[in-house]
Amino acid sequence: MTYTSPRRPQLFYTTAPMPCPYVSGRMERKVVTDIGGPDAERLHNRLSRAGFRRSHTIAYAPVCPACSACVPIRVPVATFAPDRTQRRILRRNAAIEGFEVPAHATTEQFTLFQRYQFARHADGDMAAMNFYDYRAMIEDTPIDTLMVEFRTQEDQLVCVSLIDRLDDGLSAVYSFFDPTMESRSLGAYAIMHLIAHTRRLGLPYLYLGYWIRDSAKMAYKARFRPAEILFRGAWTPLNHQNLPEEGAGMARFPVAFPE
Template identity: 85%
Template sequence: MTYTSPRRPQLFYTTAPMPCPYVSGRMERKVVTDIGGPDAERLHNRLSRAGFRCSHTIAYAPVCPSCNACVPIRVPVATFSPDRTQRRTLRRNAAIEGFEVPAHATTEQFVLFQRYQLARHAEGDMAGMNFYDYRAMIEDTPVDTAMVEFRTQEDQLVCVSLIDRMDDGLSAVYSFFDPGMEDHSLGSYAIMHLIAYAGRLGLPYLYLGYWIRDSAKMAYKSRFRPAEILHHGSWTALDPANLPPHGSNASRFPVSLPE
């Protein structure tokens, strides 16, 4: 598939089927494209609005032939309203502050990253990453990327969020946190911090990647309300009760990308 821009043709490729890491018994396929080069920021903005995610210099979106479980989701900053549990999380972590730092890997971050992977995702591919792999994940980017470090009053690093900045919002790329602080719900706290941070930057949305209703790892994203999902090519208010059953999503990939 080719999208032709005034600058250069944009080529898209489909990956081979692989076991889905989120829904047991299903296979996944992705459409991918390289966004490296002088057009990276413009392509990243347009593709993100079309439901793509960015990893290194690659943008990707699911095109699984028999499943549409992965639904792009974002939170409108101006209307977000934390529920009772989320307000409790904010109070519990009131002494933890988030600071934006450049996208440069540090040993301190990597130690926390390893602890998180071994405690939460020991069987996953990321658990075997060394420092150089981690540095590539953080620093190998053609777009406006930064990190938010969350620290206690004693300057202990307890959570890190990798973010991409776009023209209409922030994209929460990946977060990890101290697995010994499970009762603090640091992952949820990080998302609420990023929502507020996007508001301070004057950006209307926080993009959360893919919401997967049938995955315990990904279903939590729908708790940040009101949320919007990309459905049939348009961003619309999330109403889980009105979503269709999981079926073919072959038509979800956009023929024309939004401006």
């Protein structure tokens, strides 16, 4: 499939089937495209609104033939309201401060990244990443990318978020945190920090990637309400009344790119 920009045709490729890392027993396929080049920012903005995610210089979206469990989700930050549990998380982490820094890999970050991977995802591909792999994940980007480092009052690094800046919001690419501080729910705290940061920037949305209802790793994203999901080509509010059944085409390669 191709999408023609004013400068050059955009080529899309489909990957070979691979075991799904989120839903046991299923296979995944992705449609991918290179977003490098002079049109990278504009193309990335349009693809993000169409449900794509970025990794390095590639944008991708799921196109699994027999499964539509991956649902693009975003938070309209102006109307986000933390629930009782989230308010407790905010109070618990009130002394932890987030600092926006350039997208440059450091050994301090990588040490925390390795501890997180070994504790939470020891059987995943990312656990085998060395520092140079990590640096590529952070720095190999053709668009405006930044990081937020979360530190205690003693300057201990406890959480890191990698973020892309879009014309209509921020996109949370990847986060990791100190696995010995699991009781603090630092992942949820980081999302709420990014929601507040997006609001301060005057941007409407925080993109959270894919929500997967049946995956313990990905289901948490629906807790940040109100939320919107990309359903049959349009962003629509997520609620119990309009929640689509799995297999009903929740996330599909879009026919047209939203403006």
